[in-house]
Amino acid sequence: MIDTKILYGGDYNPEQWPRAVWEEDYAAFGKATIDTVTLGVFAWSYLQTDEDTYDFSRLDEMVARAVEGGARIVLATATGALPPWLAHQHPEVNRTDFQGRVHTYGQRHNACPSSPVYRRLSAELAGRIAERYAGTPGLVAWHVGNEYGGFDGGCWCEHCAAGFRVWLRERYGTLERLNDAWNATFWSHLFSDWEQIVPPNMLSEHWRGPDHTAFQGITLDYRRFQSDAMLRNFRDEKARIREHDTTLPVTTNFMGLFKPLDYHRWAEHLDFASWDNYPPGPREHTRMALAHDLMRGLKDGAPFWVMEQTPTITASRDVNPVKRPGVLRLWSWQAVAHGADAVLYFQLRQSKGACEKYHGAVLDHAGRTDTRSFREIAGLGGELAALGDAVLGARTPARVALLFDWDSWWAAEMTDGFNRHVKYPAIVLAYYRALWAAGAQVDVVPVTADLSRYDVVVAPMLHLLKGDIAARLEAVVRRGGSLLTTFWSGRVDEDDNAFLMDVPGPLGPVLGLRIEETDSAEPGVTNPVTLRLPDGEAGLGVPAKSRGGAGASWGEGGEVVAPGGAGPVDAGPGTGLVSDAGLVMEILVPDGAEVVGTYGAEFYAGTPAVTRNRPDGPDSGEAWYVATGLDDAGVEWVVRRVLDRHGLVGPYADARDVELAVRSKDGVRFAFVLSHATEPVDVVAHASGVDLLTGRTVRQGETLRLDPADVVLLREDAPRDPA
Numbered sequence: 229m230i231d232t233k234i235l236y237g238g239d240y241n242p243e244q245w246p247r248a249v250w251e252e253d254y255a256a257f258g259k260a261t262i263d264t265v266t267l268g269v270f271a272w273s274y275l276q277t278d279e280d281t282y283d284f285s286r287l288d289e290m291v292a293r294a295v296e297g298g299a300r301i302v303l304a305t306a307t308g309a310l311p312p313w314l315a316h317q318h319p320e321v322n323r324t325d326f327q328g329r330v331h332t333y334g335q336r337h338n339a340c341p342s343s344p345v346y347r348r349l350s351a352e353l354a355g356r357i358a359e360r361y362a363g364t365p366g367l368v369a370w371h372v373g374n375e376y377g378g379f380d381g382g383c384w385c386e387h388c389a390a391g392f393r394v395w396l397r398e399r400y401g402t403l404e405r406l407n408d409a410w411n412a413t414f415w416s417h418l419f420s421d422w423e424q425i426v427p428p429n430m431l432s433e434h435w436r437g438p439d440h441t442a443f444q445g446i447t448l449d450y451r452r453f454q455s456d457a458m459l460r461n462f463r464d465e466k467a468r469i470r471e472h473d474t475t476l477p478v479t480t481n482f483m484g485l486f487k488p489l490d491y492h493r494w495a496e497h498l499d500f501a502s503w504d505n506y507p508p509g510p511r512e513h514t515r516m517a518l519a520h521d522l523m524r525g526l527k528d529g530a531p532f533w534v535m536e537q538t539p540t541i542t543a544s545r546d547v548n549p550v551k552r553p554g555v556l557r558l559w560s561w562q563a564v565a566h567g568a569d570a571v572l573y574f575q576l577r578q579s580k581g582a583c584e585k586y587h588g589a590v591l592d593h594a595g596r597t598d599t600r601s602f603r604e605i606a607g608l609g610g611e612l613a614a615l616g617d618a619v620l621g622a623r624t625p626a627r628v629a630l631l632f633d634w635d636s637w638w639a640a641e642m643t644d645g646f647n648r649h650v651k652y653p654a655i656v657l658a659y660y661r662a663l664w665a666a667g668a669q670v671d672v673v674p675v676t677a678d679l680s681r682y683d684v685v686v687a688p689m690l691h692l693l694k695g696d697i698a699a700r701l702e703a704v705v706r707r708g709g710s711l712l713t714t715f716w717s718g719r720v721d722e723d724d725n726a727f728l729m730d731v732p733g734p735l736g737p738v739l740g741l742r743i744e745e746t747d748s749a750e751p752g753v754t755n756p757v758t759l760r761l762p763d764g765e766a767g768l769g770v771p772a773k774s775r776g777g778a779g780a781s782w783g784e785g786g787e788v789v790a791p792g793g794a795g796p797v798d799a800g801p802g803t804g805l806v807s808d809a810g811l812v813m814e815i816l817v818p819d820g821a822e823v824v825g826t827y828g829a830e831f832y833a834g835t836p837a838v839t840r841n842r843p844d845g846p847d848s849g850e851a852w853y854v855a856t857g858l859d860d861a862g863v864e865w866v867v868r869r870v871l872d873r874h875g876l877v878g879p880y881a882d883a884r885d886v887e888l889a890v891r892s893k894d895g896v897r898f899a900f901v902l903s904h905a906t907e908p909v910d911v912v913a914h915a916s917g918v919d920l921l922t923g924r925t926v927r928q929g930e931t932l933r934l935d936p937a938d939v940v941l942l943r944e945d946a947p948r949d950p951a
């Protein structure tokens with residue numbers, strides 16, 4: 229994307245108020261240095277009033293006013309919600325839900341992805357919009373649909389059933405192969421005709437809900453199919469846009485860690501990634517950082533957009549607290565720090581009615597610009613304008629890869645046996661949080677990513693192994709890198725069938741161990757794991773501490789205490805740390821791996837809980853295995869040791885809630901230092917340079933006072949020639 233600055237603005241729906249108000253709006257946008265408007269996301273019902281009648285007059289007016297104001301325009305294809313006439317005239321466009329109930333008209337993101345009528349009319353509308361508005365001055369991107377996923381994350385109707393059978397034929401070719409993939413001899417499920425296959429829901433394979441299925445294979449495939457079916461909707465529309473515009477980028481707005489869609493399967497079809505950032509709580513800065521890195525990883529590290537965030541409150545939660553002073557700015561710069569080249573809001577003026585009438589907006593119902601929130605919005609707009617193009621297009625120089633895998637997420641959480649309290653995103657977040665706290669720059673990537681460029685690969689709960697991932701993880705270790713993985717990894721193949729070999733399957737050789745039994749415990753029940761490097765190897769000499777956002781921790785991570793109960797402790801040489809582990813305790817047998825952590829309770833007290841394998845001797849790469857749910861301090865202890873071997877523990881690793889995120893471009897490094905702390909923090913500057921937000925010169929080694937919500941954007945001076 230070529231532009232002169234980070235785009236700033238957001239969704240704008242002027243069809244909800246009189247024309248005179250538009251002038252107030254644009255005057256206010258000017259005050260806030262807002263330059264970008266997204267138009268038409270929910271415009272279908274006024275753009276097309278019946279199957280044969282299109283009326284673009286209202287959108288024409290809105291686009292013309294935006295052009296007049298010199299705005300950058302993101303134009304939607306208007307298919308985010310069905311118009312009533314369409315649902316009435318063609319009931320097949322409505323979804324059938326997971327309970328098997330056929331829906332009538334209502335809500336949004338509500339179309340059956342397999343409906344031929346929906347596919348035809350949505351693509352037709354996208355094509356007509358592209359035909360009419362391609363070449364509009366200021367147009368910067370096409371915005372297809374909106375937040376794909378929708379109610380229940382899918383549809384279970386007859387059209388979807390038929391589409392599923394086609395998808396299965398393409399995937400498996402023969403019923404013999406399908407029966408094998410689904411292990412259909414179990415419970416007399418051998419299919420002898422494709423027509424016998426029905427969607428898995430509460431009328432068929434499920435009980436209790438989406439994660440309780442008698443046949444994981446069919447449910448896993450149905451998730452894949454629904455994700456692909458909605459992707460096909462996106463591709464239908466994009467293809468019609470491309471008939472009229474071959475150059476402008478096309479995207480749709482994702483939702484971060486969103487379970488129903490495998491964004492890795494979507495990514496190649498988007499020209500850039502964008503997402504809507506609505507954190508579930510007020511202290512979710514590590515979760516947001518993870519989501520930003522996941523979104524950046526969709527397009528191999530290319531910059532992404534924050535397509536939506538609220539300037540003040542959301543409206544969809546039971547409790548919707550206001551963003552505290554400085555937090556909007558802090559979180560916006562955090563997005564930029566992780567690779568965002570656009571910071572956009574939902575929305576620019578507050579809706580007049582319906583369920584989002586209290587959702588925060590740049591302008592409230594009165595259109596005031598003398599409020600605290602508007603002043604903060606305008607302040608941020610001024611900063612983004614002043615920064616210009618300095619960081620546009622800059623990349624994150626990550627040496628650490630964290631693997632994220634929707635198949636593992638889906639498969640692990642629908643697995644009977646072990647422990648239903650284990651949630652995949654929480655485990656990923658626990659490891660990400662430790663990497664974040666250490667100041668490591670992390671790419672969050674699919675299992676298909678090229679791993680050869682990373683020193684460290686972290687693969688939490690890689691439950692399902694597909695393709696050649698096991699061999700490529702071993703290659704990381706064989707070339708001297710470090711691999712860190714956890715319990716429940718290497719359990720099943722791509723069909724969700726167990727490997728007929730020791731656990732953890734193909735990962736066993738590189739990890740140097742096998743797992744004999746898997747114990748589970750209720751949340752809050754802990755087993756103390758003593759962590760200590762073998763042979764008195766020195767620890768890092770830093771206090772291990774749990775950090776990161778509230779509410780994100782899984783299990784009931786208790787206080788970390790020394791064996792004597794004297795309070796938090798780590799690790800000089802020869803000493804250890806005791807971590808309260810919980811939920812899952814795998815009982816393992818080393819086969820070459822060194823023991824780093826041991827259980828302290830139960831019949832397996834004294835046996836290994838954390839191991840490190842060095843298959844090529846002391847100078848070898850390392851393969852770490854964490855067989856249990858360590859508390860945050862324990863995860864951090866392990867992660868720091870893995871990072872330290874590669875010199876990847878960052879300069880602010882011991883400053884609690886201080887984040888370092890780096891982008892670089894043309895050999896220049898931009899270091900974002902962000903304080904999520906609630907009290908002032910003093911840190912020692914890691915480099916010399918200029919703070920681009922204040923113009924202040926910073927000298928390496930000087931003390932930087934970071935107030936709560938402070939942001940420093942240091943353009944680092946070129947490192948001195950070591951000679």
Ligand SMILES: [Zn+2]
Nearest residue numbers: 340383385388
């Ligand atoms: Zn359907």
